Amino acid sequence: MSLTGLYVGRAVSLRILFSELRRLGYVVIGYKVVDGVLRLGELNSFEELAHDVEDIQSPGKYSLVSGDFYRHGPDSPKRFLYPPTLTLFKVSSEWVVSVPAYEERNIAFFGLKPCDLASIKVLDKILLGVDEYYTSLRKNLVLVVENCVSPGGTCFCSTMNTGPRARDSFDLAYTRLNDKLVVEAGSELGLKLLNLLEVEPIDDVTYERFEVMMRNASEKARAGFELNGLPEELELRIESKTYEEIVEKCLGCANCNMVCPTCFCFDVFDVPLIDGSAERVRVWDGCLNFTYGQVAGGHFRPDLWARYRHFVLHKLAYWIKQFGMYGCVGCGRCITWCPTGIDLRETVKKVLRGGKGG
Numbered sequence: 328m329s330l331t332g333l334y335v336g337r338a339v340s341l342r343i344l345f346s347e348l349r350r351l352g353y354v355v356i357g358y359k360v361v362d363g364v365l366r367l368g369e370l371n372s373f374e375e376l377a378h379d380v381e382d383i384q385s386p387g388k389y390s391l392v393s394g395d396f397y398r399h400g401p402d403s404p405k406r407f408l409y410p411p412t413l414t415l416f417k418v419s420s421e422w423v424v425s426v427p428a429y430e431e432r433n434i435a436f437f438g439l440k441p442c443d444l445a446s447i448k449v450l451d452k453i454l455l456g457v458d459e460y461y462t463s464l465r466k467n468l469v470l471v472v473e474n475c476v477s478p479g480g481t482c483f484c485s486t487m488n489t490g491p492r493a494r495d496s497f498d499l500a501y502t503r504l505n506d507k508l509v510v511e512a513g514s515e516l517g518l519k520l521l522n523l524l525e526v527e528p529i530d531d532v533t534y535e536r537f538e539v540m541m542r543n544a545s546e547k548a549r550a551g552f553e554l555n556g557l558p559e560e561l562e563l564r565i566e567s568k569t570y571e572e573i574v575e576k577c578l579g580c581a582n583c584n585m586v587c588p589t590c591f592c593f594d595v596f597d598v599p600l601i602d603g604s605a606e607r608v609r610v611w612d613g614c615l616n617f618t619y620g621q622v623a624g625g626h627f628r629p630d631l632w633a634r635y636r637h638f639v640l641h642k643l644a645y646w647i648k649q650f651g652m653y654g655c656v657g658c659g660r661c662i663t664w665c666p667t668g669i670d671l672r673e674t675v676k677k678v679l680r681g682g683k684g685g
């Protein structure tokens with residue numbers, strides 16, 4: 328929820344904001360261009376923040392071109408708050424067990440998109456107070472969000488009610504309107520930061536422009552299905568043959584799981600080291616991986632179509648029962664980064680078009 332209402336300032340205010348976060352000791356993480364892709368990483372200067380680029384996304388395709396607005400790349404906040412690999416404990420050659428002291432870092436995400444803000448709310452529900460690493464980083468996290476004036480080809484945040492404008496749970500949210508910046512604060516810290524930015528209450532003309540832009544953006548980020556009754560409708564069609572048809576082009580690579588900002592499954596390995604010690608390591612895993620379903624005595628989901636069906640139904644149906652919210656924030660990453668361009672939106676529409684019971 329906004330604490331302040333909307334303010335308007337100059338686009339250069341972002342530089343002031345960045346400097347202030349660094350001065351306050353935050354590790355500022357934002358999108359930068361690495362090897363032709365937008366990657367989330369630590370920014371040591373404002374210039375490192377990606378600029379003058381646009382990401383063109385469609386099923387199975389991603390490229391960067393010159394432009395003035397971008398959405399995101401394969402990374403999401405999950406990569407930092409719940410890293411791909413994490414050492415849980417070590418055992419020395421003398422059998423002494425030690426738990427690594429996780430580095431305390433105050434992180435500020437800068438220019439995060441509303442869908443990724445929403446993904447943190449989903450992760451909070453699962454990991455906050457449960458996962459020590461996540462909880463320690465989360466408590467001092469600062470969230471500076473950039474609203475999306477131009478959703479991409481795989482975005483459907485509007486359908487999932489997570490964007491393209493952030494509504495709550497941020498410290499500061501801004502929207503670029505050419506040379507102007509529309510800003511609002513969502514926390515006490517956000518309010519302090521806002522006061523540094525030489526802003527003034529929004530005027531009627533700018534407000535009207537802002538509203539029109541956000542309405543247009545919202546229209547662009549629709550999936551083509553409605554959320555109302557979706558979990559029930561999908562579960563009624565659990566026997567749908569659509570899943571089997573779709574996975575004819577699925578590689579079972581689990582890229583969708585890896586790039587999804589809310590997938591939180593993991594596996595645990597013991598890694599023997601050359602000096603006689605060993606480490607127990609947690610590694611991201613995903614329900615599309617064959618080994619994920621292997622248990623003592625068998626496999627609970629040996630068919631690829633059943634694994635893909637589980638991915639879809641978990642995100643859009645079971646998650647509601649488990650956690651009281653959807654597990655999908657509509658970021659579109661699983662669509663863009665699927666090597667064969669399998670499109671979650673199309674799967675859902677096709678399943679819904681089929682009759683009840685399959």
Ligand code: SF4
Pocket residue numbers: 398399440441442443474475477478479482483484485489490491492548657658659
């Ligand atoms: S899904 Fe919505 S919030 Fe996320 S990048 Fe696309 S338009 Fe922005």
Ligand code: SF4
Pocket residue numbers: 583586587588589642654655656657658659660661662671
């Ligand atoms: S299921 Fe796909 S669209 Fe939904 S949050 Fe995960 S990656 Fe994004």
